[in-house]
Structures are given as C-alpha cells and as structure tokens.
Amino acid sequence: MARGKSPSKGAKMHKMRNIPGVYAFPEYYGITSPGCSGDCEFYEQVLSESKRVLELGSGTGRTLLSISSDVREVVGVDNSPEMLAYLQGKIDIAKYKERISLVESDIRQLTFTSEFDAVSMPYRTFLHLYSPDEQMECLEGVFRALEPGGKFILNFFDPEYRFLADLGSVSGSFRRFREGLLQSGNTLQTWAESSCDPEKQLIDELWIYDEIDQSGDVVRRRYGSFKIRYCFRFEAESLFRRAGFEVESLYGGFSGEPYLHGKEQIWMLRKPR
Secondary structure (H helix, E strand, O other), X not given: OEOOOOOOHHHOHHHOOOOOEHHHOHHHHHHHOOOOOXXXXXXXXXXXXXXXXXXXXXXXXXXXXXXXXXXXXXXXXXXXXXHHHHHHHHHOOOOOHHHEEEEEOOOOOOOOOOOEXXXXXOOOHXXXXXXXXXXXXXXXXXXXXXXXXXEEEEEEEOOOHHHHHHHHHHOOOXXXXXXXXXXXXXXXXXXXEEEEEOOOOEEEXXXXXXXXXXOOEEXXXXXXXXXXXXXXXXXXXXXXXXXXXXXXXXXXXXXXXXXXXXXXXXXXXXXXX
C-alpha cells in the first residue's frame, strides 16, 4: 500500500466488527491526541497547593506527570489496561514516581470516600460518559471522593454548531489526520471517519493507523474505535449543580479567558463544606 493513499470507503465502521478502542494503542494515541495548548500548565497551577489529588482518565500521563512535581500524592484512574501499562513505564523513570499510584477502574464506579482535596478530569474524559445517567453516576462518585471543601476541575470542548453540522455532511468519508514519528522509527499516518447522532449527542469515529517505513511502504495497518458524547454549557452546569457541586468559575481557555461558544469549557467546581 502506497504512502498517503486514502482508505477505501469499504472500511466504514458499520461494516466492521470487534474493533478495539483507540486506547488499546497508547503510542498512537499520544501522537493523535496531544492535548490542548496550555492544559498541563493550567492543571499544574490550579492544583499546586493540593495535597492529595485524584485524576480521572490519566491516559498517557501528560497532566498526571506534570502535576506530580507539586502535589504530595496523585492517584491516577483509567479503565484501559494498555494505557495503564504504558503510563506505568513512564512513572518508573519519573522524578517523583513515589508520589504516583494507578488504579484500573471505570469512572462510573468510583469507590473512594472523602479521601481527596482535589479531583481533576482533564481533556475529554467527561465526554466518555454516554448518557445523563452515566454522567450522574460519575459525578456522584467524584462528590463522595472529595473532602468537604474539595475542588473538582475538568475540561472538555464546547460543541460548535458548525462543527456538528460538518460531521453530518462528511459521514462515510475519511479525512487525513495527524502524522508523527514512532519509537520504531516508522511514521504514523492516521485517518478518521466520523458520524454524529444529534438526538443522543454522540460522535462515533473509526480510526485507521498506518505505520510507514523509511521506504514509504505501509508495513502495518490497525483500526481503532472512538465514541464521545458532547455536552453543552448549561446542560453541564445543571448536571454539576444536581450532583451537589458549587460552580466557582467557567473559563473558555487555559489562561483564564472567558467562556466563548465553540472553544473550551473549563469548569472550577467545589464540594460545599
């Protein structure tokens, strides 16, 4: 297969079965999802005075490793065994490795009780809750995990109407996505097909990962599935208040910019004392 050749439409998601989630491929994920500009610095700053932090959706450890320089103890939660193994390899050589521990768990089934003075949920973790019931299960677990007065900080993208409309118009076609260098020396080229269900607020994606050697030949192709449920500003605020949280701030950027449609939703919440 030649480099740069677009995948066939025959690879549509609904025609394929038993596709692993994208989190089964941590190195690929690290290339395709580098996070938001300034997010690590933001979480490091707002959590710098916290003593014990619970991070939900630790993934490849971008923010977890960043905040460990200031926080006395960090517990990272993820439900992907592959991601946890990949992250543990990073922790083993990290400067503050003794401060970090990992837990494999579903974020809807948290069992901590009044153990943390802060909980963080960076990047798109909250969007992996696919219904209001699942969102409330998670939020209630976070509320229980926090000490009275503890803070809960999370961010996710604000769904832009034009973006959602575009997803509907390109469904069934692949778009070329990010490219990066793998540890093997091969180049990773990615393609993605997206579809949107506006009634359920769900976005489904099929990812194709091509590993390309120095001769320009595709030496390996893998497939990954990805699903998120987008959440609007006032929908999110209502959920947070129903779960018992006080809303302290909503930002639209990691430098404290005001909320603006189509940017980020960065929520600063607190459990009442």
